[in-house]
Each structure stands twice: as C-alpha cells, then as structure tokens.
Amino acid sequence: MRPVRDRQVHNGPLVIGGGLAGLSAALEAAPRQTLLLTPAPLLQACASAWAQGGLAAALTAADSPGLHARDTEAAGAGLVVPVAARTLTNEGRATVEWLAGLGAPFDRDTAGGFSVSLEAAHSVARVARVGGDGAGRAILSALVAAVRAAPHVRTVENARLRGLLQDAGGRVCGVVVERDGRLTELLASSVILATGGVGGLYAMTTTPAALKGEGLALAALAGAEILDPEFVQFHPTAIDVGLDPAPLATEALRGEGARLIDGTGDFLLGEMSDADLAPRDVVARAVHVARQSGCGAFLDARTAIGAAFPEHFPAVFAACMGAGLDPREAPIPVAAAAHYHMGGIAADADGRTGLEGLFAVGECAATGVHGANRLASNSLLEAATFGRRAGRLAAAGQDEMSGRGAIVGGEVPPDLAPEALRELRQAMTAEAGVIRDGAGLTRLLDLIARLECSAPAAPPLVAAGLIARAALERRESRGGHYRADFPHSDAAARHSRLRCPPIPRTAAA
Template sequence: MNRIDHDGPLVVGGGLAGLSAALEAAPRKVLVVTPAPLLQACSSAWAQGGVAAALSETDAPALHAADTEAAGAGLVDAGATRLLTADGRATVEWLASLGAPFDRDAAGGFAVSLEAAHSRARVARVGGDGAGRAILSALVAAARAAPHIEVWEDGRLRGLIQDGTGRVRGALIERDGRLVEVLAPAVVLATGGAGGLYARTTTPASLLGEGMALAYRAGAEILDPEFVQFHPTAMDVGLDPMPLATEALRGEGARLIDGEGRFLLGEAADADLQPRDVVARAVHAARADGRGACLDARTAIGAAFPHEFPGVFAACMRAGLDPRETPIPVAAAAHYHMGGIVAGPDGRTTLPGLFAVGECAATGVHGANRLASNSLLEAAAFGRRTGRAAARAGPVSGPTVALAAPPDLAPEALAVLRRTMSDEAGVVRDAAGLTRALAVLDDLEARTPGALPLVAARLIVEAALARRESRGGHWRSDFPTAAVEARHTRLRARALAMAE
C-alpha cells in the first residue's frame, strides 16, 4: 500500500465548507480529496435559497441569532450561533470578493429575500434560485488558482488513520481501485450529509453519512443524529433525487394546496411560512390521506417564473410541467442533517487531529430544526475558521494504524435501506416503524457487516427510537409533545445517552 506524507491539512470534500477551509488554510499546503469532479455530487451546488445574514439596515446579527434559536427548538448552542450570525456580513462580502454574483438592489447593496421562520428579509440570493452553484463556482475557480491547494477529484474516503492514543493522523483514500495512506497533521471532514440514505431526498444520492460513520468508528462523539430536516416542497415528478422547489417561492407568495385547491395550512397570507417541520408534516399528511399536495405559484410568480426562478422553472419544464399554468406536485423529502460529528466553530472534534465542518458536523447552530439558508452561511463562515485552525496543526510522529476499508453495500441492499429509512424514519415516526427499521438494518448488517451507510442509518434510527418526544424535525406520532427539558443525544462507541 502506498503512503504519502502531506505537510498540511487534508480536506475531504469539495463543497462550500471544504473549499472555504482549504482557501483559508493558506499558506499551508492543502490537499483536497473529493470522489467526483468539483461542482458535482455535493449539496452546496444544489442549494437554491442563498446565504442568510443580517445585511439590511432593519436587521442585526442578534435578530438573526434569535430566529435561529427559535427554530432550533431548545437545542441551539447560543455561543456558536452568536459567532455565526456575527460573521454573516463578512462572510457574504468574502464570497462576493471571490466572484460570487449576488443579486443587488438599486443602491448596489445585497438584495435580500424572506424565507420561512425569519423575522426579516435576510437571504442573499443569486439569480433567484441559483445561489449554491454560483457561489461554489466562484470558490472552485479560486481553489484551482490557489498555489497552495492540490485537488484529487477521484479520491474516496475509506478510513481514518490513528495512532495509539486515538489521535487522527491521516486518512485511507481509494483512487482507481487502489488504497493510499495519506498522513497529515490535520484531517478536515467536509463530507456532506446523509440524505442519500432516504429514497425520497433532495440531496445527491451519493451522500450516505459515511464521514459521520467513519468518525464514529474512530471514537468521535456524535450529536443528535435523529434530527433530519425534511423539505416540504420537493418536486414529485418521478426523479431521484427529487428536484427542489425553493422556499423562496413561498416567500414570494406561492401557496400550498391540496388536490381540490384548498390551502394546506390555512388561508392566512403567512400560513405557509411556518418552520419547515410544521410545513413538511402538513404536506406529508395531505399525501397520506389521499388529498395530494401541490405548490401553486401561478398567481404569485406566473409569467415571471423563467427569469425569477430559472432553476425551478427548468426542472418543471424538463418534467413536462409548466408552473405558470399548473401547480407543482410536491412531497416532503430528506433535505438536511442537523446532527453529525460534534465540532466547534473552528471545526475541532472530540478526537485530536480531526476536524469537521459543513453538514457532516454538528456545531450546535441548527439544533433540532435548521433555519432556512443558514447552512451555506455555516459552511463558509465556519469553513474559514476551520481552515485557519487546521493550518496551525503541527507535525506528529510515531506509529499509526489504519482502520480497514469497510465493504460496500450492494445496489439492491442500498435500495432496501433507502426505502426503509423513508418509510420508517421519515417525517412521522413511531416505535413500531423504528423497530421495523432496526430489524432491516440487522438483516443487512448480517450480510454486509461494517458497511458505512448502515452505521450511519443505525445512528439515526437508534437515536430516534430513544428520543421519546417530538421536537423540531423529529416527530413521534406516539409521543407527539415535547419534553419539558430539551436534551441532546450524544453517541460514542455505541453507548447511547441523553445528556444535558
């Protein structure tokens, strides 16, 4: 097996979080490893809404923080959230300085839009609904031009390398079917979320929580894995993944209706701008009882669709549906993982040498329910902090041990897993369904022990079964109320505990 000694951070993942970290680690040499060419197979490029930040004269970081805490249903870390929202304007300006073409108002400032559960219009967008790809394209160009960054666009993370104390010393990377040990003073996991574990998802299907699973196997602490956010307006047009109809459509007045044209959440003008978990359950219930669910943008957007929301319009037209004339059929689909690897704002995990940032990390800023468009802000703001911290890691010597590369799930087994997760650990959960999911996981693990998607799925399911309440994105029909005290789930070495 080949071994490479890299004197600088090793960043696994080429989305917004990973590239922000890589750029800010200068002048240290950075190796970025991603399993697909940059701009492909990462959620950052698919984000439609934009970057949430206090950018207007009527807004302030404290107001943004208060909205974030309210959405998070008692489990938001106030300190991390204050840091995040205070970084808002500087982060947007940094992205703009790299070439991100944010929409501007008549005075040249950042144009901002209103999204659900925000008390102010504060979402900076690009081209209506193209923020993710436009922002990430700017970072990709900057990374390719940066002399301190080397990119492997054909490398898959297969394991973590540790020493006898548990310190992470590098990673096992697969390239062209061959394994390479890459030793580095700091490993930054920016591996994305776990939406691909679900049959109904808006994220790249390749995102299977494998970074979280490897960190867990290595002994890192995992926080609140049961909290999966389901987006209420995934377009139900027979595609996998499901195209997303951005929340900004509802911010502009589009309404959720059933098959007979009745409002799903009531007639009030802001009824559809409630937190995502509330809206997702309403869409799920309407579909479950046969009424169907559609997003009606004919009046609110109408003829402006092609230039106001070109991404959504193009997806509709590819599916043979003209949203100017026909309501868009929608379903609730896995969209974002609030839980993940415990990490601070600078990416430090509970394992020395290991950093985590972006969706695979749990920094405490999303709590039980992520506030719309906070994810791109977190990826860039905390990505920059993580890059600077990882760059300060000094050399380490001594013997190392690499975890063996785990087996891959067969396609048919992965299909079974994805259906099970959507059906039994989806928008609405109960003990019976979660127990059925565990039985399926037991069967799949007996055939493919150690497969990382199964490790990640079990973290979600076991934590969901242990959380006997409903809070944020986690809804138990058999425990429909929230506990008096909000507590985190903390997992390490297969020991499940509810802690303060």
Template sequence: MSRLVHDGPLIIGGGLAGLSAALSAAPRPVLVISPAPLLEAASSAWAQGGVAAALSADDAPSLHLKDTEAAGAGLVDHGAAKALTADGRATVEWLASLGAPFDRDASGDFAVSLEAAHSRARVARVGGDGAGRAILSALVASARAADHVTVWEGARLRTLIQDATGRVVGAAIEKDDDLIEVIAPAVVLATGGAGGLFGRTTTPVALKGEGLGLAWAAGAEILDPEFVQFHPTAIDVGLDPMPLATEALRGDGARLIDAGGRYLLGPEPDADLKARDIVARAVHAAVAEERGAFLDARAAIGEHFPQAFPAVFAACMAVGLDPRLSPIPVAPAAHYHMGGIVADPDGRTTLPGLFAVGECAATGVHGANRLASNSLLEAAAFGRRTGHAAAAETSRQRGIVRSGPMIDDLPPEALAELRAAMSADCGVVRDAAGLTRLVALIDRLEAAHGAPPALVAARLIAEAALARRESRGGHYRSDHPATAPSPTHTRLRRDLAVVQAAA
C-alpha cells in the same frame, strides 16, 4: 499500500465547506479529496435559497440569532450560533470578493429575500434560485488558481488512520485504483450529509453519511443524529433525487394547496412560512390522505417564473410541467442532517487531529431544526475558521499507526431496501413500531454485508430516533407527540450506549 506524507491539512470533500477551509488554510499546502469532479455531487451546489445574514438596515445579527434559536427548538448552542450570525455580513462579502454574483438592489447593496421562520428578509440570493452553484463555482475557480491547493478529483476516502494514542494522523485514499496512505497533521471531514440514505431526498444520492460513520468508528462523539430536516416542497414527479422547489417561492407568495384547491395550512398570507417541520407534516398528511399536495405559484410568480426562478422552472419543464399554468406536485423529502460529528466553530472534534465542517458536523447552530439558508452560511463561515485552525496543526504522530474499517458499498439491492425503509419508517412522521422494524432491517443487512459506514450512519439515526420519546423540531413521533419540558441532546460514542444529556 503506498504512503504520502503531506505537510498540511488533508480535506475530504470539495463542497462549499471543504473549499472554504482549503482557501483559508493558506499558505499551508492543502490536499483536497473529492470523489467526483468539483461542482458535482455536492449538496452546496444544489442549494437554491441562498445565504442567510443580517444585511439590511432593519436587521441585526442579534435578530438573526434569535430566529436561529427559535427554529432550533431548545437545542441550539448559543455561543456557536452567536459566532455564526455575527459573521454573516463578513462571510457574504468574502464570497462576493471571490466572484459570487449575488443579486444586488438599486443602490448596489445585497438584495435579500424572506424565507420561512425569519423575522426579516435576510437571504442573499443569486439569480433567484441559483445561489449554491454560483457561489461554489466561484470557490472552485479560486481553489484551482490557488498555489497552495491541490485537488484529487475522482478520489475516495476509504478509512481514517490513527496513531497509538487515538489521534487521527491521516486517511487511506483510493485514487486511480490505488490505495494511498496520506499522513497529515490535520484531517478535515467535509463529507456532506446523509440524504442518500433516504429513498426520497433532494440531495445527491452519493451522500450517505459515510464520514459520520467513520468518525464514530474512530471514537469521535456524535450529536443528535436523529434530527433530519425534511424539505416540504420537493417536486414529486418520480425522480431520484427529487428536484427542489425552493422555499423562496413561498416567500414570494406561492401557496400550498391540495387537489381541491384548499389551503394546506390556512388562508393567512404567512401560513405557509411556518418552520419547515410544521409545513412538512402538513404536506405529508395531505399526501398520505391522498388529497394531494401542490405548490401554486401561478398568481404570485406567473409569467416571471423563468427569470425569477430559472432552476425550478427548468426542472418543471423537463418533466412536461409548466408552473406558470399548473400547480407543482410536491412531497417532503430528506434535505439536511442537523445532527453529526461534534465540532466547535473552528471544526475541532473530540478526536485530536480530526476536524469536521459543513453538514457532516454538528456545531450546535441548527439544534433540532435548521433555520432556512443558515447551512450555506455555516459552511462558508465555519469553513474559513476551520481552515485557519487546521493549518495551525503540526505533525504529532506517536507510536503505531492503525487504520479503521474500510468504506465498502452495500450491494445495490440492499441499499435500495435500506433507503425505502429509512423514508417509510424514519421520515417525517415516526413511531416505535416503524423504528423498531427499521433497526431490525439494519441488523439483518449488517449480518449479511458487515457494517459499512453508510449502514453505521443509518443505525445511529434510527436508534437515536427510537430513543427520543418526544417530538421536537425535525423529529416527530406520532406515539409521543408532546415536547418534553426540558430539552436534551443525544450524545453517542462508540464505547457508550445512547445517552441523552441536558442541552
């Protein structure tokens, strides 16, 4: 193994969070590791809704904060969420300054849309449903032009490196069939979520929680891994991953119906704009009962569909479905992981030298249920803060350097079995029998294939879901449907069993 000593942050991940951190670390030299070419296999590039921020005269960060805390079902960290929502407008303006082409109103200000569980229209969009890719494209161009940023595309994190004190001092990176030990004063994990662990997902299937698994193996604290958000309107046409039908469609009046044309959540105009967990369970029930679930945009969007929501329109037309003429078949799918590596708004984890940002991190801003379009805001806002903080780190390596477990892939048949079981037994509706069956499967796969970080991440999610005997936010237990009177967090460390502590 060769060694490279890098005098600046080593950032693992080239999505919105990772590139926001990279750009904000200037003038320190930054090395960004991306397993795929930039813009590919990043969840942020697939995001359709936009960036939530208080941008209108009738809105305020305090209102955004209130909505965020209400959605999070008692587990939102007030200080972190206040920092996030206070930075909303500045973050959108920063993204726009880099070239993100946000939709504008007649006066030139940011055009905003309404999404579920928001009390105000506050989602800044791009071309209706193209926000993620357009925003990330602007950051990719800025990163490629930045003198202080070097990007290794087609390179992959294999393990973290720690010194004798436990400080993270670098990572082993596989590049061009070589293994390179990169020593750096700060390592930033921006590795994305864990949607690829589920057979029904809207995220890139390559995102399997491996950063989460490696951080846990290194001794970092993990927060609330059981909380997975299932998007209620993934387009159900047999594709993997499932195309997404953005929530903004319902914000513009599209309705959820069954095969008989009956409303799934009631006839009230705002019935389909409840929190995502409520809507997802209604869609799940309709599918499970074989009534079917469909998103009907014929009246609300109609002939404007190609211009208003070009990404969704293209996804439908690619499978021979014209949403101007027919309702869109939908089903819930794993969409976002609220849990993750414990990190503060500056990305600092419980391990010195290790930072985490974006979906792999758990800063507390999402609690038990993420408010729509807060994820892109968090990635950019906290990505900027993390870049500043990581750039301030200096080399402090002490003693013997040791490497953790190498990332190995599960064989394809084992991964397929795991993904099917995660969706079946750790999906929208969970119970002890299914979760126990899932943990037994993970035990069997581990006995056969060892403990690759993806399997570690699946175990963290499944065992925490089994331990949480209540229903809260994105975690619903049919055998424990009530919400406990006092909210508690799940905190996990390698040297501890599942521990629940007061929120």
C-alpha cells in the same frame, strides 16, 4: 491482517470534500500547503451546488446579528447552542463579503447593496440570493475558480474516503482513500472532514444520492461523538415527478406568495398569507399528511409568480418544464423529502471534534447552530463561516508527522450491495421519515442488523443505525423529529450523544 497499500505523507492539512465547507477550509489554510480530496469532480455530487434559496445573514438596516441569532435559536426548538449561533451570525456579513470578493455574483439592489428575500421563520428579509434560485452553484463556482488558482492547494478528484488512520494515542493522522480501484494511505498533520449529509440514505431526497453519511460513519467508528443524529430536516416542496433525487422548489417561492394547496384547491395550512412560511417541520408534516390521505399536495405559483417564472426562478422552471409541467399554468406536485441533516459529528465553531487531529465542517458536523430544526438558508452561511475557521486553525497547528509511532486503524469496511442500499433507503423513508413511531423504528433497526450480517460496519448502515437509535430513544417530538406515539415535547430539551462500540484496530509500522 491489513493488505499492503501505498503510503504517502502530506505535511499539512488534508481536506475531504469539495462542497462549500471544504473549499472554504482549503482556501483559508493558506499559506500552508493543503491537499483537497473530492469523491467526484468539483461542482459534482455536492449539496452546496444544489442550494437554491441563498445565504442568510444580517445585511440590512432592518436586521442585526442578534436578531438573526434569536431567529436561529427559535427555529432550533431548544437545542441551539447560543454561543455557536452568535458566532455564526456575528460573522455573517463578513462571510458574504468574502464570498462576493471571490466573485460570487449576489443579487444587488438599486443602491448596490445585497438584495435579500424572506424565507420561513425569519423575522425579516435576510437571504442573499443569486439569480433568484441559483445561489449554490454560483457561489460554489466562484470558490472552485479560487481553489484552482490558489498555489497552496493541490486538488485530487475522484478520491473516495474509505477509512481514518490514528496513532497509538488516538490522534487522527491520516486517511485511507480509494482512487481508480487502488487503496492509498495518506498521512497528514490534520484531517478536515467536509463530507456532506445523509440524504442518500432516503428514497426521497433533494440531495445527491451519493451523500450517505459515510464521513459521519467513519468518524463514529474511529471513536468520535455523534450529536443529535435523529434530527433530519425534510424539505416540504420537493418536486414530485418521479426523479431520484427529486428537484427542489425553493422556499423563496413561498416567500414571494406561492401557496400550498391540496388536490381540491384548499390551503394546506390555512388562508393566512404567511401560513406557508411556518417552520419547515410544520410545513413538511402538512404536506406529508395531505399526500398520505390521498388528497395530494401542490405548490401553486400561478398567481404569485406566473409569467415571471423563467426569469425569477430559472432552475425551478427548468426542472418543471423538463418533467412536462408548466408552473405558470398548473400547480407543482410536491412531497416532503430528506433535505438536510442537523445532527452529525460533534464539533465546535472551529470544526474541532473530540478526536485530536480531526475537524468536521459543513453538513457532516453538528456544531449546535441548527439544533432540532435548521433555520432556512443558514446552512451555506455555516459551511463557509465555520469552514474558514477550521481551515485557519488546522493550518496553524503544529506539524506532527514524525514521532507518532505505530499507525492504527485504517480498516476499510465493505460497500453495501445495490439491492441492500435500495432496501435501506425505502425503509429509512418509511420508518425514519417525516412522521415516526417506535414500532417503525424498531423494524428499521432490525433491518439494519440483518443487512449488517452481509456488510458489517458498512458506512451507510452505521449512519442509518445512529439516526434510528437516537430517534427511538427520543420519546418526544421536537423540531425535525416527530413521533406519532409521543407527539408532545418534553419540558426540558436535551441533546442525544452517541458513540459506536470500539472496533479492533490493526497496527502497521
């Protein structure tokens, strides 16, 4: 039997997550009263604040939404949903201008327009930046200020999502949250999950380690469809100085001419000036192979950036100097690290999932925009654009707080013990990392099954299991998923669609 808990009712949308997607959804739900729950204080433990490169959008005369959509589809290796990509890119400029209107201090050119830079797999420069490499925190800071000033948003920090509540018909009607060690059931007219990605499932990651796919897992346990979970993007230039998480050397450095070399000084991807701006999966594999061979991998910015490093890339410069490395004088040691999850809870451009009452936005969602390989700097654009759309739709929905009957679900799965989480993270990096094979993925699934004996349905294990299952079943290489035993791509691209086995539900009046 489920333990007795406090129960509260919120007659409006409930947003879980304080990153760019969650904040955008909360702001756009106006004037509906909106409750925003974050697992940590705002600006902490969310990947949006760590984004360096910027926000991709068609902002110049040389660009267009159609060209941006084509680049997005090309990077996605056959699995981008065209209508989703067009929706995103058509709203790109409006999203940037909305963020700028809230106070996001984008870099400007001499004419007052948005200053843009070139990143990998973009056919033109289109990445709007802030202070060289500070886009994420600057944009998020502007939204945090707007949320704190918004009369329709009430924010509750340090509230961790532990379960989803459903009515007898399967509609998601609330959540179970833990705050200060106490569990509370919160009923709401709709729930918007903006819980972030899965980087914390990996021993080598550039994202906050707290992001372990728990929102994705709880949605899966409630019956939501999970789309393409095997597609994890590994950033090729995590700064390899023994930190967890690893600091990031933004791709914009390579856009400015920094080069990837091995320990002997040879170029990793060839001498052509644009060789290091290949799609991220290609570059990540080159870095991974160089490290595995013992040659090492380094990002050499001494000539391209040199003395301008402190001014043009202050975040990267500070990370290097903090580790005792001066990037003006020495190449930066780099490694490929888990960076972004293209898969997630299946959702449309308005955040709607297959479960009534449940929306998913940002990295926990899979809208079809990223396909098998995310185009650089599309993630912040998607978070803000689709977050706004979800907030508006959730606010427009009918309030159904009465007449639901019995509330079911709300089971709180166990936490994973620290030593078990360490074992899982190491295995995920080794077996479901940059290069995979069937034997390694089978070992990983066996490990997950063993750990589940002590922590059944623990969300990190559920999320890791979904990634590993889909990766084992995809017997080809495509985008961010590379199988050493199946190195070629199938002629036809197909999506992976997974569901968790149904679990018994406990009813409460």
